Amino acid sequence: MQFRSFHNSDPPRLHQLWHACQLGRNAAEGFSCDIFELFACSQPYFDREGLILAFDGERAVGYVHASFAVNDTQTDLDRRQGILSALMVHPDYRRRGIGRELVARAEQYLLKAGAVSVEAGGGLNRNGFYCGIYGGLEPSGFCSSAAAWKEFFSACGYGPGSETYILRRDLLQSRDPVIAKLLRHRRNLNLVITDRPGNESWWWFVRYGQLDSLRFELRTREKEDLVASGQIIGMDIFIPKWGVRSVGIREIYVPESQRRHGFAQALVLEICKRLREESVQLVEAHVAADNKAAVDLFTTARFELHGRLLTFRKSLQRADA
Template sequence: MVTYRTFHNADPPHLLRLWHVSDLGPSAAEGFPCEVLELAVFSRPYFDRRGLIIAEADGAIVGMAHAGFSATDDETALDRSRGTLSAIMVRPEYRRQGIGRELLRRAEQYLVARGARVVTAGAGPNGNGFYHAIYGGVEPSGFASGAAAWDDFFTSADYRPGIRTTILHRDLDIGRDPIDARLIRNRRRLNMLITDRVSDHSWWWHARHSHQDTLQIELADRGTGKTVATGRIVGLDMYIPRWGVRAVGIRDVVVSENERRQGYAFSLIVETCRQLREQSIRLVEVQIQEDNTAARELVTAAKFEPVAELRTWQRSLNSDTT
């Protein structure tokens, strides 16, 4: 018989085992110890044990679903009207018995009781409060397409498809760096600075990423000192056991509106890759949302190639959700 309950303090080692036997696909880190789960999940300031629902059978944990909330638009607090399903998994030998569906129903119940009007399964870009550094690579922006029959599972529970995020990789050992006239001109005019200076980060950023190695990248005009492009590098060391190489992610690349179309973002990415190669980094990852054509063209020109896709599904909730 399967029973359901909320998280207990003694669960982490058993959840770690569940993670490692659940075939979560290449977007899930593996081979990490319980302390990492502690950092990425249980120590987050908004972790609520009642949102982490456990399925037990035959004296063991056989499934879990983790519900939470995204942040307000100004990223200063949780927005309890926007629920998330941050994770869901069932041990392979217990699948197709309705356990996933029941975990989902209980996760929705938890969210409705706290005021959620919508639930996003997979949480979406910048929406997930948990699993940074261990799921999704640069960001746990959704559930990995190939890892489960997600469409069947969520459609059968009345969800509609949401955002698609493409994961792209560049293997720094393969091929040459791109070359073009703007890159050469920018290299002469601009200085690149990589620092551990953490600035302009919101509460939501700190709450989710404080356990991750993060560096700031800046491109500045040599003459005026003015910063023309910025970005961040996040360490992906937890993926070394799965991918077999040292990897980092580049994210949050920003060029101010009046500085665009001068190749600054391109220079920032190409130059960062060059410097990372010198630090023995082999793989660089970026994530691009499906509607961001400019970013997709940029990273394609910088020789990144699509390797996976993260997806979300959504459902409106109301107080009748049972």
């Protein structure tokens, strides 16, 4: 078995591996190699040394993609926090130690670049690659049902990291809940929809800039005060896999002074209504498993738990430390 870092001629190999590795229901499939290249190799921070392939002779049989989390201001990467953005081994080559070797090589790359820790799977809002083709709305972790992640990463010395719930609503199957205060809101509020991104960060543009997005705001009719905002992201690359049009809802936000009035719920249901009118069938949100307020918000709006995305963490120590 041989290992080497990325060459410019590799995307067709990686694209083929992606489709052969049985990545589970949260990985898009049936898209072109150009799309793969756009979402896996075209980011301004792509580093060929961080993407490492395993070969059996001429045949690529696995790869790992190491990168970094974003800094607190979302203006650059934080090279102290390593991430494993992707990892896969061809089914014919599993249980031969290739995954373990790929992870060890990715850790060496991260250590050399200055990382002190690594989070396999990235985490909510932290993975800078594969937005649009893995995870659904975003690659917030590795899909729990796709592999024996817990066993594999504990064999590699990792402990548990974060858990993100994929919450979904089928707009054709479920009716909107009737909530009295929401009827009142409808009389007093205006929905404003814009296709201009709001005041988005560099991190937003490098991950979502290539996808369709809209911003929604609820404002009071009289003074036009903002009471809730959110955005939707098109998930069209998943159509060949799922067979339906899907959209993700993210960044639902209510200003502190406007909380506990049901404005977030009013906004989510209003977005669902508009999407149903546009023949979108599935709506998805990613929520940290321990964020009770957000989980409650979406479950009241008839979203159901559809899957879990997991991460695993390890501290990295220099051999000379």
